[in-house]
Amino acid sequence: MTIAAGTSLGRYEVHSQLGAGGMGEVYLAEDTKLDRKVALKILPAEVVANQERMQRFVREAKAVSALNHPNIVTIHEIDETNSIHFIVIEFIDGETLRRHKKGARLSVPEALDVGIQVASALSAAHKAGIIHRDIKPENIMIRRDGIVKVLDFGLAKLTENQPATQVDTEVATKGLIKTEPGVVVGTAQYMSPEQVRGLALDARTDIFSIGVVLYEMVAGRRPFEGTTVTDMIVSILERKPPTLTTFGREIPETIEWIVSKALHKDRARGCANLQHRLFSPIMAS
Numbered sequence: 079m080t081i082a083a084g085t086s087l088g089r090y091e092v093h094s095q096l097g098a099g100g101m102g103e104v105y106l107a108e109d110t111k112l113d114r115k116v117a118l119k120i121l122p123a124e125v126v127a128n129q130e131r132m133q134r135f136v137r138e139a140k141a142v143s144a145l146n147h148p149n150i151v152t153i154h155e156i157d158e159t160n161s162i163h164f165i166v167i168e169f170i171d172g173e174t175l176r177r178h179k180k181g182a183r184l185s186v187p188e189a190l191d192v193g194i195q196v197a198s199a200l201s202a203a204h205k206a207g208i209i210h211r212d213i214k215p216e217n218i219m220i221r222r223d224g225i226v227k228v229l230d231f232g233l234a235k236l237t238e239n240q241p242a243t244q245v246d247t248e249v250a251t252k253g254l255i256k257t258e259p260g261v262v263v264g265t266a267q268y269m270s271p272e273q274v275r276g277l278a279l280d281a282r283t284d285i286f287s288i289g290v291v292l293y294e295m296v297a298g299r300r301p302f303e304g305t306t307v308t309d310m311i312v313s314i315l316e317r318k319p320p321t322l323t324t325f326g327r328e329i330p331e332t333i334e335w336i337v338s339k340a341l342h343k344d345r346a347r348g349c350a351n352l353q354h355r356l357f358s359p360i361m362a363s
Contacts, residue, residue: 081105081120087159090118090166106169109154115169116154126163139165141208142231149199151219151227170227175291176215182298183325186333189295192218193336195226196288203231204281211279213287214268215294266310267300271343274311282345289340296333297325301341315343 080103085092090107096117097104102125105118125131136156143153152168175192184192196218200210210217210231219227266274270286273279293301301319304310322329322337 081162086110087118087162087164088157090116092118102164104167109166117167117169119165119167121163121165123161126161132163141206145202145206145208147199147202149195149226149228150202151229170219170221170229172219172221172227174216175218175220175295178220179215179295184295186296186329189292190333191224192220192226192295193288193292196228196291199226199228200281200284200288204284209279209281210284210287211273212265212268213284213291214265215291216265218291266307267302269314270345271315272345274314280345285340286345289337292333292340293319293322293337296322296329296337299325301337 080095081087081092083092083094087107089109089111091110093106093108095103096106102120102122105120107116107118108114109116121132139153139156142150143156151170154166154168156163156165158164196213200213203210208231210228212230213228217229219229221227268287268290270279270283273283273286290301297320302310302313302317304313319341322334
């Protein structure tokens with residue numbers, strides 16, 4: 079269902095559509111009570127009718143609203159009007175990391191700035207027992223003032239409640255891969271080895287994903303490629319990506335260390351604390 083401009087949902091007046099995905103359409107709206115712009119994330123009717131997915135929607139709102147962090151999108155409220163269920167989110171005046179870099183490399187200082195801000199957001203989420211599970215350039219917004227915001231915790235799971243045998247055949251994420259007995263939720267190119275295997279996840283899956291994003295920002299290409307989902311899985315599980323210096327740039331050794339540590343295929347040997355251990359050599363310099 080597409081909502082026309084001028085439609086009122088409670089105190090929110092819809093202006094225009096900002097985007098759409100499997101977990102709902104997003105609209106720019108005006109909060110007529112507080113006179114501010116907000117984003118409304120509308121839940122599709124078929125999701126509302128599915129109790130499991132509806133619970134995931136409510137869990138997203140509750141989990142993210144509890145995280146008061148400058149690099150995490152703010153959830154103002156969750157509401158329902160005329161059988162339309164929606165989340166009211168802060169409006170971010172900026173663009174996604176994907177659009178920001180336009181397929182090109184970012185400078186090392188800019189890439190690190192984005193990486194540190196995303197790491198800070200995820201560190202706070204991990205401390206609260208929340209895993210994002212779908213870190214990618216489309217879920218990272220850069221405001222006009224340079225502040226980074228991590229979006230869409232719709233795939234997040236509380237770490238104490240994520241059975242590997244849970245199967246959701248309707249998860250709305252491009253590049254989703256389903257395996258037995260588990261289910262993989264996320265976008266293929268940015269998944270950790272344990273994620274593509276459908277294993278139980280912990281915070282280290284986000285560390286791997288941010289390593290992929292950081293590599294892509296600096297190198298201008300992703301570390302793992304494949305023409306099919308199967309090729310992508312093999313690349314993630316078995317292949318070692320080219321070093322960043324392969325791309326003809328003077329890359330500090332510290333950046334190579336960060337990326338190699340984050341992308342270690344054995345999570346037991348990877349980095350256990352994203353912000354303080356992964357980026358500590360940079361933050362201390």
